Amino acid sequence: MDPLSLLKSATNARYKNLTDGFDKKDPAKSLAAVTYLSMDNKGIEYIENLDMCTNIACLYLSENRIKTLEGAFIGHGYRNLVQITLDDN
Numbered sequence: 781m782d783p784l785s786l787l788k789s790a791t792n793a794r795y796k797n798l799t800d801g802f803d804k805k806d807p808a809k810s811l812a813a814v815t816y817l818s819m820d821n822k823g824i825e826y827i828e829n830l831d832m833c834t835n836i837a838c839l840y841l842s843e844n845r846i847k848t849l850e851g852a853f854i855g856h857g858y859r860n861l862v863q864i865t866l867d868d869n
Contacts (some may be wrong), residue, residue: 790817808832815860819844834862843868 781830811832817839830836837860846869 790819820865830858832856837861839862840865841869842866845869 799835809865812834814833815835815837817833817836819841821843824841824846827841827849828841834857836858839861842865844866846866849866
């Protein structure tokens with residue numbers, strides 16, 4: 781799933797310093813501003829394309845089909861990431 785589709789299908793997303801939420805004119809800016817992303821129960825099998833979400837702090841991925849985190853976060857510098865939920869995968 782590409783990053784824009786991922787955000788459009790999110791149950792909930794919060795953006796740092798973007799009062800209007802997702803900016804269709806500048807999607808890269810919107811992706812970089814994401815701080816909270818809830819993708820529970822979306823049928824996700826693996827994590828990819830989050831490298832543009834450089835400010836992500838909370839990532840909720842419960843009730844999906846994720847089996848491994850291999851390579852998902854390595855080398856992407858998620859300095860702000862403090863919480864990932866993966867229960868019921």
